[in-house]
Amino acid sequence: MHTGPGRALTAVYGIFALSATARAGYQLIREFDVAPVAYSLSAFAAVVYIVATICLVIGNRTSHRIAIASCVVEFVGVIVVGILSFTHPEDFANPSVWSSFGIGYGFIPLILPLVGLWWLALVGRRIRTA
Numbered sequence: 001m002h003t004g005p006g007r008a009l010t011a012v013y014g015i016f017a018l019s020a021t022a023r024a025g026y027q028l029i030r031e032f033d034v035a036p037v038a039y040s041l042s043a044f045a046a047v048v049y050i051v052a053t054i055c056l057v058i059g060n061r062t063s064h065r066i067a068i069a070s071c072v073v074e075f076v077g078v079i080v081v082g083i084l085s086f087t088h089p090e091d092f093a094n095p096s097v098w099s100s101f102g103i104g105y106g107f108i109p110l111i112l113p114l115v116g117l118w119w120l121a122l123v124g125r126r127i128r129t130a
Contacts, residue, residue, distance in 0.1 A: 002059055009119050010056040012112060016105075017053045020046035020097045031094070038096040041081055045097040045109070048074050052116065068120050075113035078102055082110070 002010075024042035032039055048070055055067035082101035085092040095104050102109030 005119055006056070006123065009116060010053065012108075013049055013053040013056055013116070016097075016108070016112065017046065017049035019105075020049050023097065027094070035092065035094040035096075037091040038085075038094055038099060041077075041098060042096040045074070045077065048077065064120060064124060068117065068124075071113040071116040071120065074109070075117070078109050078113070 020042060024039065024046045027035075027039040027042055052067055052070035052074065055063035055070060078098045078101055081096060081098035085095070085099040092099050097105065098109055101107060
């Protein structure tokens with residue numbers, strides 16, 4: 001898990017873990033009453049990114065499974081929140097990390113879990129054959 005694309009993937013997840021945590025922390029502390037749903041979802045996204053990053057760094061069989069689960073939760077979250085941010089804009093007065101399918105982050109939150117699942121599938125084959 002720690003070669004080539006795996007290192008880049010871990011770095012991107014680490015950056016997202018830091019940025020989502022900082023954004024959610026600020027939003028929860030300073031502006032929670034403005035958009036509690038969106039800001040709570042930002043905090044949840046931060047936790048998902050932190051878990052995924054830690055699991056990618058550890059790189060054993062158990063963390064591999066947890067990383068897959070994190071990527072699935074992340075992708076489902078981006079899709080659900082993306083849809084809800086258009087169908088229920090009143091709950092997303094201010095954007096979260098996953099609002100509008102991650103538009104505020106250049107749609108990387110939409111693409112990142114798919115890349116993560118692809119990489120984890122490749123690594124999973126190597127783990128099973130070893």
